Amino acid sequence: MFTGIHVPLITPYDADGEVAFDALAKIADHVLDQGASGLVALGTTGEVAALTPAERERVIGTCAAACRERGLPLTVGVTGNDTRSVGRALKKLPGGVDAALVTVPYFLRPSERGVIAHFEALAEETPVPLMIYHIPYRTGQAVSAATLRRLGAHPRIAAVKYAAGGVDQDAVDLLGDLPDGFDVLGGDDAFVSPLLALGASGGVLASAHLATDAFAELAAAWRAGDVTRGRALGHRLARLSAALFAEPNPTVIKGVLHARGLIPTADVRLPLLPASREAVSQADLVAVHPGE
Numbered sequence: 671m672f673t674g675i676h677v678p679l680i681t682p683y684d685a686d687g688e689v690a691f692d693a694l695a696k697i698a699d700h701v702l703d704q705g706a707s708g709l710v711a712l713g714t715t716g717e718v719a720a721l722t723p724a725e726r727e728r729v730i731g732t733c734a735a736a737c738r739e740r741g742l743p744l745t746v747g748v749t750g751n752d753t754r755s756v757g758r759a760l761k762k763l764p765g766g767v768d769a770a771l772v773t774v775p776y777f778l779r780p781s782e783r784g785v786i787a788h789f790e791a792l793a794e795e796t797p798v799p800l801m802i803y804h805i806p807y808r809t810g811q812a813v814s815a816a817t818l819r820r821l822g823a824h825p826r827i828a829a830v831k832y833a834a835g836g837v838d839q840d841a842v843d844l845l846g847d848l849p850d851g852f853d854v855l856g857g858d859d860a861f862v863s864p865l866l867a868l869g870a871s872g873g874v875l876a877s878a879h880l881a882t883d884a885f886a887e888l889a890a891a892w893r894a895g896d897v898t899r900g901r902a903l904g905h906r907l908a909r910l911s912a913a914l915f916a917e918p919n920p921t922v923i924k925g926v927l928h929a930r931g932l933i934p935t936a937d938v939r940l941p942l943l944p945a946s947r948e949a950v951s952q953a954d955l956v957a958v959h960p961g962e
């Protein structure tokens with residue numbers, strides 16, 4: 671299920687600050703038609719924390735329709751640091767959801783044994799396969815390769831979105847000895863190419879709103895062992911990701927999509943602030959020929 675590039679969609683807003691569901695549907699169709707292997711709804715990029723429960727439900731429905739039409743998977747972000755409430759949220763996921771992206775418990779900083787107990791409890795009750803979201807610079811929680819390997823051996827834990835802020839020793843250790851049926855997806859846009867080179871099967875990349883086809887080609891090149899193409903493309907796309915992440919995600923991406931007429935406004939909800947004009951025009955420029 672988890673190969674190729676999965677795009678964690680932004681949430682576009684109209685001039686009144688309401689979610690622009692028609693624009694969301696168009697972006698979903700666009701990235702899937704450009705070669706994305708699936709969508710992720712309600713990620714950080716989708717400003718999930720700023721959405722009401724009703725908006726979240728409609729976002730899932732909109733993304734599910736686009737995926738269903740093409741027979742591609744929809745993953746939905748489920749965030750929380752209390753095992754029971756995350757379990758309840760998983761059980762409430764509507765039809766049309768194929769997997770859940772579940773953050774390592776944040777802020778609380780349980781032990782790694784606690785992290786294992788958390789995911790093993792969730793894996794026993796989840797209606798859909800789980801993708802662990804490992805992002806220690808946001809959660810504050812270390813998770814070793816040994817812990818991920820143990821969790822990856824569980825039949826209901828299908829993948830990890832690996833976002834350690836670089837290619838660390840645990841990434842090398844994990845990718846050198848993966849449990850059967852457990853996929854690693856790069857979750858730090860700038861480091862996806864080296865992770866693919868080590869054996870990751872794809873990525874969950876906000877940058878792939880732009881140049882989706884080039885990101886899909888990057889994943890395919892590394893899978894096919896085409897080092898020359900993978901390396902060259904990886905360097906170019908890393909420059910695009912750097913430009914898109916020059917200010918807090920997803921502000922620059924929204925700025926570029928708006929400048930290109932793909933969403934009605936570049937607005938974000940507080941505490942995010944819109945990206946500067948300079949950051950948007952620089953990223954727009956880099957995005958024009960990312961694959962060459």
Ligand SMILES: O=C(O)C1=N[C@H](C(=O)O)C[C@H](O)C1
Pocket residue numbers: 678710713714715716857858859874875876877919920
């Ligand atoms: O929402 C996501 O999923 C992602 N969020 C990361 C972030 O906001 O830092 C970036 C990554 O591309 C995917």
